[in-house]
Amino acid sequence: MTDRDNDAKYQSLWIPDNPDGSGWADVDWVSAAQGSKYHYRHGEPVDEANGLRPRFYRIVTRLETEKIVIPHENSYYIAAEHLADFIAELVWNGGAETIWHIEPCAQPPEEAHVTSIP
Numbered sequence: 001m002t003d004r005d006n007d008a009k010y011q012s013l014w015i016p017d018n019p020d021g022s023g024w025a026d027v028d029w030v031s032a033a034q035g036s037k038y039h040y041r042h043g044e045p046v047d048e049a050n051g052l053r054p055r056f057y058r059i060v061t062r063l064e065t066e067k068i069v070i071p072h073e074n075s076y077y078i079a080a081e082h083l084a085d086f087i088a089e090l091v092w093n094g095g096a097e098t099i100w101h102i103e104p105c106a107q108p109p110e111e112a113h114v115t116s117i118p
Contacts, residue, residue, distance in 0.1 A: 050080070054104035055116045057083055065096040073100060077108030079116035 017023035022041035027034065043049055057078050064071040074097070078086045090099065108114045 053080055054106070055080055056105040056108050056114065057102055058105040058108070059083075059086065059090075059102050060100040061090065061097045062100040063097045068096075077105060077112040077114045079114055081117055 015023065022039065024037045024039055027036050027038055044052065057080060059076045059078060061074045062071065063074060076086065090097065
């Protein structure tokens with residue numbers, strides 16, 4: 001199969017609903033999200049996309065176990081270029097700490113000691 005055939009095969013999976021190339025597709029994994037849809041759109045080239053996203057994110061997790069009587073919400077400040085690695089590490093850790101929410105952060109607090117590639 002050539003690269004062109006491969007591209008055509010994968011393009012057929014995302015037939016846009018809208019003229020701008022965006023649309024809705026079924027979530028096809030077995031999870032709590034089964035039966036829902038996600039929205040997609042054509043993205044910018046990676047260098048341009050990196051320039052458009054926030055430089056930092058605040059990830060709030062919730063830690064609650066039988067051993068920890070008082071539930072905790074922990075805030076982690078992460079440079080954008082480390083976001084995927086941080087989330088993967090947290091998920092693979094498999095502990096009681098779960099992702100509560102993720103939000104853009106204009107500038108992390110100085111105490112967080114976070115730096116980003118300019």
